[in-house]
Every structure is written in C-alpha cells, then in structure tokens.
Amino acid sequence: MPEIAEAVRVVLVDTRNPLNIGAVARAMANFGFPALRVVNPYELAFREARSAVDAAPVLEAAEVFGSVAAAVADCTLVVGTTAAGGRALEHPLHRLEYSARAIRREAARAGTVALLFGSEKFGLSNDDLSHCHFLTRIETLHQEHSMNLGQAVAVSLYELVRRPAAARARPEPARPATAAENEQVTLRLLEALRRSGYVNPITEGSTEEKVRRLVRRMNLSAHDAPVVLGMLRQILWKIGGA
Amino acid sequence: MPEIAEAVRVVLVDTRNPLNIGAVARAMANFGFPALRVVNPYELAFREARSAVDAAPVLEAAEVFGSVAAAVADCTLVVGTTAAGGRALEHPLHRLEYSARAIRREAARAGTVALLFGSEKFGLSNDDLSHCHFLTRIETLHQEHSMNLGQAVAVSLYELVRRPAAARARPEPARPATAAENEQVTLRLLEALRRSGYVNPITEGSTEEKVRRLVRRMNLSAHDAPVVLGMLRQILWKIGGA
Numbered sequence: 001m002p003e004i005a006e007a008v009r010v011v012l013v014d015t016r017n018p019l020n021i022g023a024v025a026r027a028m029a030n031f032g033f034p035a036l037r038v039v040n041p042y043e044l045a046f047r048e049a050r051s052a053v054d055a056a057p058v059l060e061a062a063e064v065f066g067s068v069a070a071a072v073a074d075c076t077l078v079v080g081t082t083a084a085g086g087r088a089l090e091h092p093l094h095r096l097e098y099s100a101r102a103i104r105r106e107a108a109r110a111g112t113v114a115l116l117f118g119s120e121k122f123g124l125s126n127d128d129l130s131h132c133h134f135l136t137r138i139e140t141l142h143q144e145h146s147m148n149l150g151q152a153v154a155v156s157l158y159e160l161v162r163r164p165a166a167a168r169a170r171p172e173p174a175r176p177a178t179a180a181e182n183e184q185v186t187l188r189l190l191e192a193l194r195r196s197g198y199v200n201p202i203t204e205g206s207t208e209e210k211v212r213r214l215v216r217r218m219n220l221s222a223h224d225a226p227v228v229l230g231m232l233r234q235i236l237w238k239i240g241g242a
Numbered sequence: 243m244p245e246i247a248e249a250v251r252v253v254l255v256d257t258r259n260p261l262n263i264g265a266v267a268r269a270m271a272n273f274g275f276p277a278l279r280v281v282n283p284y285e286l287a288f289r290e291a292r293s294a295v296d297a298a299p300v301l302e303a304a305e306v307f308g309s310v311a312a313a314v315a316d317c318t319l320v321v322g323t324t325a326a327g328g329r330a331l332e333h334p335l336h337r338l339e340y341s342a343r344a345i346r347r348e349a350a351r352a353g354t355v356a357l358l359f360g361s362e363k364f365g366l367s368n369d370d371l372s373h374c375h376f377l378t379r380i381e382t383l384h385q386e387h388s389m390n391l392g393q394a395v396a397v398s399l400y401e402l403v404r405r406p407a408a409a410r411a412r413p414e415p416a417r418p419a420t421a422a423e424n425e426q427v428t429l430r431l432l433e434a435l436r437r438s439g440y441v442n443p444i445t446e447g448s449t450e451e452k453v454r455r456l457v458r459r460m461n462l463s464a465h466d467a468p469v470v471l472g473m474l475r476q477i478l479w480k481i482g483g484a
Contacts, residue, residue: 023390023393026389026390026393027389027390027393029383029387030382030383030384030387030389030393031382031383032382032383054384054387092416095405095408096404097404097405097406097408097409098408098409098410098411100409101409101410138272138400139403139404139405139408140272140273140274141271141272141273141274142272142296145271145272145296147268147269147272147396148265148268148269148392148396150390150392150393151265151268151269151272151392151393151396152396154389154390154393154394154396154397155396155397155400158380158397158400158401159400159404161381162338162339162381162401163337163339163381164339164406164409166337166339166340166381167339167340167342167343167406168340168343169340174334
C-alpha cells in the first residue's frame, strides 16, 4: 500500500445518503485507501450501503465520531474540501493539484492527514472549516455547481495517487517490422495491383515508389507484417495469373 | 470553453442504468464537456435520469447511435477505457496520465476524440475495442475491481482538464505581519505572562527570548496580528494591575 493511502483519513461530515457513503467507500477501495471516518451519519446503518461493490472492508472498518474535532484529533494536517462559491473564506484555498502535493509531503514525513467532505446539500459548515489548516477545491466549470460526493472523492484520491511520470513515460513501442519485411509487403502488394489492372504500365515506376512510401508510412509492427503478407498471398492466389 | 472539452465526445456503450448516464452527464457538466453520445442505451428515457443535477443540458443534447462505428464515425482518435483485467488485449494499453496527453495533442490540432466507456457489468466488448486506436485505464489497487461508471468518467475528465502547473504554482501567500507588529504582540504577551505570574524573575531574560521566538514561529499574517493584539489588550485589561 502506498504511504499516501496509509496516511489519509477520508472524513465524511453529516452525510445524509448511505448510498453516497457506499460510493465513497468504493472509490476508496479502488484506490487503496482503507481509513474512512464518518461524523454524524444520518443513518447508522450506512455499513450496509448497497452501492458499495468491493467496498465492504472499508465500510466495516469505518469509524463513527460525534464531532469533527474528535474525528481529526490524531491528524497532523486537516484539509477541507469546498465547492468555494461566493462564500468569503478566511482560509487559504488551493486547487486540488496543489493541495495534493502538500498532502503527499505530510504523508512522506509520517504525518496523518484528514480530508474532510461535507454533506451533499450544504458542504462543510464554517464551524467544520475552522478545524482545517487549508481548503481545497476541484476546479470545475461553474464553482457554484457542486460535484457528486462519490465523484469528488474519486477525483481527489486519484489526484493523490496519480503518477506524473506516467504522463511522460513512453510506453514500450511495438517492435517494428524490418526493412526486408516491409519490402516483401511492398512487392506482394504491387504484384496484386499489377494483376488487378491498377498499375498503368506507363507510370509503373512512380507507382512503385508511391506504394513503397505508403507501406513505410503504415509503420507495420513485427507482429502485423506477417499477417499482412499472409493476406496478400491469399489474394494473389485468388487472383491467379502469375 | 477549453478546446479539449470541445474536442471530446464521451461515448457510453450499452449502459444499462439511466442513473449512471445521469451521473456521467453531471460529471461532464462539472468539467464543461458538452458532447455525450450513447450507443444502445437500455432505456431511451435516460434523458430524465433523476440523479442528473445540473446535467439537464448535457442529457438533452445527447445523441443516440445504433452502433459504435456510427458513434465514432467523425472522430480522428478513438480511445477505449478498460479495467484491463486478465483479458489479453491486442491494443496498446496506456495509463490515463499518458492517454490524456495524446488526447490533448489531438484536440490541439483540431481533431475530434471519442472516449468510450462500456457497460457497468461487462465493460467494452472485443468488438467495441477493435474500433479504438488505443486503450486506457485508470490505475487502481486491484485491476479486477472496476470503478463505478460515473466515478471513472469524472476521474478521466478531471485528468483531461487538470493543470499540472497548478501543482507547482505557489499560491499567493498571506501578507505577513511586520516586525513591529510581531514585537507588539510579543511585548503584550510578555506583559500578560508577567502579570499572571508565569514569568520567573530570575529567568526573565531567557523567557523574553523564548516568547519572542515563539511569536515569530507563528508567522502571523498582517490580517491576524491586529486580532491577536486586540485579544491580548482585552486580557491585560481584565487582569489589571499594570
């Protein structure tokens, strides 16, 4: 388990809908975050949330608290999430991309981080927010339209575990066909075109060059070149008239 | 609207649950992606999906197609999403971080990109996948446990619009208090401590230095220093005995 997933406590405050708690738990299970805390859930039966595919272990281990203060007491960094509409915020407000760095840094020095999400309808109250070191928001088109709770948690956890290096790492390229294989494809294709009457004898030289360049632009892989050769062989057999 | 949001068509193939289509539309509305296409939805009444807070315009504009080929016909890049379990894939498979770069590049040269999501239960079929240039997956803890459809779409669109620079950009720091303000806080705090009997006359010099350093470590902002001064003034008044 990555250290970031061990370090983070997802804290749901006043969540009304147990299905949403289930959706949150599922996202946590997907990204490997085990620690869920719920403050004043509207139904204590949330552990049975039906939508929680794969999320049963997270829900079973979830801890219930009576206040935000109690839920974050052992944490060294407390981060509140907000849709940040017009409300004047007295806290620093960072985009998720920036906040994730701060959270990873805290995890790297063995800190414990609470990530707070408010109720579906009202978000976090000013009282909840006063427990936070800073606030974070997911940049959306209209900040006044909040995100679905399960989606907001999924996006937040994804940002915590995403690997910037993966964006740059070239994937292993398919092994390309050799020049000899490309030339075999070229010659067979030309032969099929000749026998089909596609090639005008007067311009045959330039047609050959065009076909050769066309085949190179296809960038056939070592895997695909023999397949294409086999297709052309079969077509030549069907056309006949060698 | 960012060009990436204009360029992308979110294509849902064989989606069973209209609520999931609604959740997808909500994530699209959040991140500003207008173009939803659905292939063979199980219920044509999906446009009324109840969970679709803020998503009505996306749902109303959604286009319905009878096949994947028709849904992606005008696209210059077709990307399939997969949980990529054990199934042998004949396509290049990239992490989302990498795929997003390729999609942004295609959008930047005025291409149109289809991003395909399969049914909740079975994902995309091999036939669906054969229409794709490459496949992408969201890295999760257990690739055999798929993500919730709405959450997968939210994470994918977030990756497309996230700003790497935002992770590095230092936020505007709060204007710090001046040295004079810090010193005023220090002197008033010391006075309160003296009058309260906290300061031992024998070690008074070292206590003063300790308090001065403590106040500096608090990094009071220009906004907070007068507030703290006001508190100390009031406490000194209550203690009396100047």
